[in-house]
Each structure stands twice: as C-alpha cells, then as structure tokens.
Amino acid sequence: MTEDMGQHAGAPRELGVAVLGLGNVGTEVVRIITENAIDLRERIGAPLVIRGIAVRDLGRDRGVARELLTDDPASLIRRDDVDIVIEVVGGIEPPRELIRTALELGKSVVTANKALLAEYTGELAAAAAAANVDLYFEAAVAGAIPVVRPLMQSLAGDQVERVAGIVNGTTNYILSAMAETGADYETALAEAGRLGYAEADPTADVEGYDAAAKAAILASIAFHSRVTAADVYREGISSVTAADLASAAKFDCTVKLLSICERITEADGTERISARVYPALIPLAHPLATVSGAYNAVVVEAHDAGRLMFYGQGAGGAPTASAVMGDVVMAARNKVHSGRGPLESTYASLAIAPIAQVPTRYYVAMHVLDRPGVLEGVAGEFAKHHVSIAAVRQEGDGGRTQLIVITHRAPDGALAETVAALKNMEAVTAVTSVLRMEGTDE
Template sequence: MTEGTAQRTGAPTELGVAVLGMGNVGAEVVRIITENAEDLRARIGASLVLRGVAVRDLERGRGIDRALLTDDPAALVRRDDVDIVIEVLGGIEPPRELIRTALQQGKSVVTANKALLAEYTGELATAAAEANVDLYFEAAVAGAIPVVRPLMQSLAGDKVQRVAGIVNGTTNFILSAMAETGADYDEALAEAGRLGYAEADPTADVEGYDAAAKAAILASIAFHSRVTAADVYREGISSVTAEDLASAAKFDCTVKLLSICERVVGDDGRERISARVYPALIPLSHPLATVSGAYNAVVVEAVDAGRLMFYGQGAGGAPTASAVMGDVVMAARNKVYSGRGPLESTYASLPVMPIAQVPTRYYVAMNVVDRPGVLETIAGEFAKHGVSIAAVRQEGGADATRLIVITHRAPDGALAETVSALENMEAVTAVSSVLRMEGTHE
C-alpha cells in the first residue's frame, strides 16, 4: 500500500514529533525540523512540532530548549500529543520496547537502528500493521543512500536477483588506505580513528557485524523473506594484510568488504537465499572497485530493471539525518492524507543456504618449501577436493616461496576442506590468507 492523495476532512494541521537520542544524527534531525519548518509544512500539508527530545544527560542538550529535553523516553513516547517517534538511540533495549509501545499506541515510527531491525523487524512490522501505522527505516542501511525504498516500492513489480555492496564506511576507508599507501591494517585503522571514521571500539565495523545487520535487512526486503543477522555468514577485515592488497593489484583486483545477498538455486532445484559478508577480491573494472574512502555503494540486479547502482555517503550525522527526514515526511503525509506506507512482505519465506554450499572463487596465499614437485602436489590436493585452479603466481626467495592460487568457482565447503588439507602438508609451512573473489564469471 502507498500513501493516499486526498486530504481527509478534519486532517491535522500540526503533527507532534518526539526524537529519541541526541547524538550526531539526532542533533541534525532536530536542526532540520527547526530550520526547515516552513518547507516541511508545505511538503507535508501540516506543521511538524517538536514535542520533546530524549537524552541521557540533561546537561548536554546541544543548545536545544531545555524545556524540550527529557531523560524519560518512555514518558515522551506515551504522550498524547506525539504522532511520530524518531528513534536514533541505537542498540536493542530500550529502543525495542520504546518503538513497540509507540506503534501499539498508534504512532508512526522512523528509526535508523540497524542492529534492532536485523533481529526484530518481524515483531515491529507486525505491531505497525496491527495499529495501521508506519514503520520506516531508510536510514538503517547506507546512510543517505536511498536503497530501502527503491527495493520496497520502485522494484516491487520486478524480481530482485542480487543485492551487493559496500555498506560500511569504516572498513572501506581502511581497505582503501591500505591499497593506496601500502599501509598495514593496524596503521590504516589508527588513521581511521584519528580522522573520526572509526569508533574507539571498532569491533562492530571491522569484524563485519555492522555490515551483517544491514545485509539481513536488505535480504529480507529484496527476497520477501525474514532474514536475521544470525543468518548472515560474516568475516571481518582484521586478517587482511598489506601483502594481500599488493597481490590483488597484480591480478588487476582490489579488496573490499562486501555484503552480498542473492537468490541461489541449490542442487535440488530449490531457490534459497545466500546472505554473506566478507572481504573479497574484485576486479578493478567492477563498479564497486572505484568506491573509496568512507563512501558506500550498493548494486541491485533485477530481472527486468537490470543493474542499478546507488552511491553516496553511508554514514555521518547530516547524511543519515537526511534519510531519517525523508521517512518522517512520508510518515507525516500519510497521517495527513489517510495513507499507509508499504507493509512487510514475507510471502516467499525462502530458506538461507549454508555458506558451505555457496559457490564462489577463491584467492589462497600460502608459504611453501621451494623444491621440485611441490606445485604439482599442491595442485593435486586442490583437484582431490574438486576445486579447479585458474591461475598461480609464485613469489619469494631461496628458502621459502609465497604461492598464490586463484580458483574457479567451487562450493565453500570444498575450499575449506582443501585449505585444511594444505595446512597439514609438509611442503606448506603456512596458509597465510584465504579470500573470496567476486565480480567475475569464471
């Protein structure tokens, strides 16, 4: 269902808004509501009136009228004069209970909370449907980049086959710096921290948790099935080395942390979902290879629309607030014109394919003893497990050699068995890196 076009008799002339959270995003949301009041009223057909802002510390209100501040978000949500709740607190609790309460009381909700949505979209969407109100979350994935609404509305008549992209700015900044300067991971992470791209505890970003939450949301929308963060296979970038980036360049590739959601047909002919996050080599000719710094990009492939690419700032106070306010305008218009946003669609209920069954290509780097017959023995081990070799590069000195193998497509489980066997070979002193390779069709 989409918003209506006829303003109902007795439609409100003003709508009360509650903002939960006053971090970088919350502060920008309040600024936009305040500074752009007249434009927003013209676009909506009613005025947005800020009823209150929930903060953790009343002494740090960022210049907001103190009368609007409260440290009791539950009381703010329950107020009768609040029509729309904007949640930018982050985390699971108390946002989950606050949002559920708001929805049950007939208030529309706009949230940027990816971690919450990756686990509880079904519960919250059901509450919104039962109360006939809106739950919008464009800002939960890729900041200012509009990708949720195109998937839910613009491509609603098409069949999405694949959604893949760079959805975490911190990791993209780190990998871009490593590729451009030759810095190692620790050096690039430290630089990201100095520039404000990495949190004091960067675990959620660098270990792929943030990207996995976003992948779960994208897969759920694209494939009309409920996918949670626990369903998403996840690897981070902390084991990627400067040597890996240098080797990738020799194969005309770079390394990016990718979130990939796609329809996969299994050996039994059944359609499943693959949802995965990991660092991967991609050709320099691929559109995602040129996405550098803290920018994000998402590529959507659909049967009839073909390939679409969405690119822009994936984080930051103002960009994310822009996405939040787009949702606020939609929710407010629906209040004024008796409309309703899109409902959750889970009719397909596709199962998630285990990572062991997902086929892709691989980059395997290992240190081997430099003696006759070693390459032949290693190639035989790959063949034994059904993994075909596409290319081999040999680097190194007199005593040990760094051997890099690029494979053709093979199931992940077969590659894992191969690597396990290699690690037990006398001629292999260490398997130093195993990365997947995306964006090719070999």
C-alpha cells in the same frame, strides 16, 4: 474558512514529533525540522512540531530549548500530541520496547537502528500492521543512500536476484588506505580512529557485525523472507594484510568488505538465500572497486531492471539525518492523508543456504618449499576436492617461495576442505591468506 494549501478536510492541523536521542544524527534531524519548517509544511500538508527530545543527560548544553528536553522517553512517546516517533538512540534496549509501545499506541516510527531491525523487524512490523501505522528505516542500511525504498517499492514488481555492496564506511576507509599507501591494517585502523571514522572500540565495524546487520535487513526486503543477523555468515577485515592488497593488485583486483545477499536456485528449482559478509577480491573494473574512503555503494541486480547502483555517503550526522527525514516526510504525509506505507512482505519464506553450499572463488596465498614437484602436489589437492584452478602466481621471497592460487567457482565447503588439506602438506610451510573472490563470471 479555507483549508491550508495541500491539506484536505479532516487533516491534522499539526503533526507532533518525538525525537529519541540527540547525538550526531538526532542533532541534525532537529536542525532540519527547525530550519526547513516552512518547506516541510508545504511538502507534507501540515506543520511538523517537535514535542520533545529524549536525552540521557539533562545537564549538558544541547543547543536546543531546554523545555523540549526530557530524560523520560517512555512518557514522551505516550503523549497524545505525539504522532511520529524518531528513534536515533541505537542499541537493542530500551529502543525495542519504546518503538513497540509507540507503534501499539498508533504512532508511526522512523528509526535508523540497524542492530535492532536485524533481530526484531518481524515483531515491530507486526505491531505496526496491527495499529495501521508506519515503520520506516531507510537510514538503517547505508546512511543517505536510498536503497531500502527502491527495494520495497520501485522494484516491487520485479524479481531481485542479488544485492551486494560496501555498507560500512570504517572498513572501506581502512582497506582503501591500505591499498593506496601500502600501510598495514593496524596503521590504517589507527588513522581511521584519528579522523573519526572508527570508534574507540571498532569491533562492530572491523569484524563485520555492522555489515551483517545491514545484510540481514537487505536480504529480508529483497527476497521477501525473514532474515536475521544470525543467519548471515560473517568474517571481518582484521586478518587482511598489506601483502594481500599488493597481491590483489597484481591480479588487477582490490579487496573490499562486501555484504552479499543472493538468490540461489538449485538444479531442482528450489530457491534459497545466501546472506554473507566477508573481505573479498573484486576486479578493478567492477563498479564497487572504485568506491573509496568512507563512502558506501550498493549494487542491485534484478531480473528485468538489470543492474542498478546506489552510491554516496553511508554515515555521518547530516547524511543519515537526510534519510531519516525522507522517512519522516513519508510517514507524515500518510498521517495527513489517513494512509500508510507498504507492509512487510515475507510471503516467500526462503530458507538460508549454509555457507558450505554457496559457490564462490578463492584466493589462497601460501609459503612452500622451493623444490621440484611442489606445484604439482598443491594442484593435486585442489583436484582431489574437485576445485579447478584459474590462475597461479609463484614468487621468490628471501629463500622462500610464495604461491598464490586463484580458483574457479566451487562450493565454499570444498574450498575450505582444500585449504585444510594444504595446511597439512609437508611442502606447504604456511597458508598465509585465504580470501574469496567476487564480481567475476568464472
């Protein structure tokens, strides 16, 4: 008897797959495995066979064979004929326990669960290493965009200096709509909800929690250190106004919610990590400025490779399922060839830099009294806190004067102290907006 093409002696005749969750992503994963069965078999060296699909409600018509459905995921992952577990349920529990159990039982796991990984990657990676199986999560960061594997493998011989990107499609759609139409935040959010880009409760997206979880994952991989979502400084977009977008345009900038992971080297050579999420002005000439709608993009800067950009659909059932299936194929090939993928690397163990010590630039908009000496007084407050001013724009507004100041780089704490001092100035009637500025060399 001859061996199947691509299959070595002793390789499994079939690879059993358990799918946990049958929402938008899970449905697409099942479709791809079913429709592409022949191609997948040839790429892997053994056929993928779905052993079962765990769902919450067995009564719903799922469009798949009912005998595959179960509401007992714990029993499904324990089956001897399951080799790979695909988790697309989301949330912390029960996925955390299910994934850990599957790994301990020698099953490789593919997950798209960013919230879980941002908190428990260490625990799950340790379980995978102990059992000599794979834990893959390409789909957890930016949907179809391949960024996790390039960081872990393609750039493994380089030193990554910075990873910055737009990793939340909901907020990018909202900010893009505000910039293009002049709509206010609430109007743009409502439209995002109508089109299906925003959840009924959009808090995780618009307040930056989703982006912070992804930043934690990216920082952990890029800098070989354990970073959790709690380590990421976070601000959302709910305070961004149409006036901010209009003002940004006058400075040849736009506003994006950025996830930034950066290696910071002190004067004495000490290295630390900055991981932060906030809305920021970026120049229209910056590659991220042109990323519009619900698309995502990540820019990686490495010592030798230079600047690399990854762009594409960051969410949606089919795009995310594409990333999931890339991981499934890798895990399956490793099963066929009795190997495993790269282990988690946390050898550097770099500390997290407090946001107050991170150098950045500020955009500050304020209303001031229209009288002589006000600009001089405002400039004096910046100078008092050792913050240099890069540009000033003064505009009249119905008897009031609006002053917009853009600073040079300075420690974030010094800028925050400056803003606090401005709010206490008698000549400043209101500080209406404070945003950071990224993507420049100043």
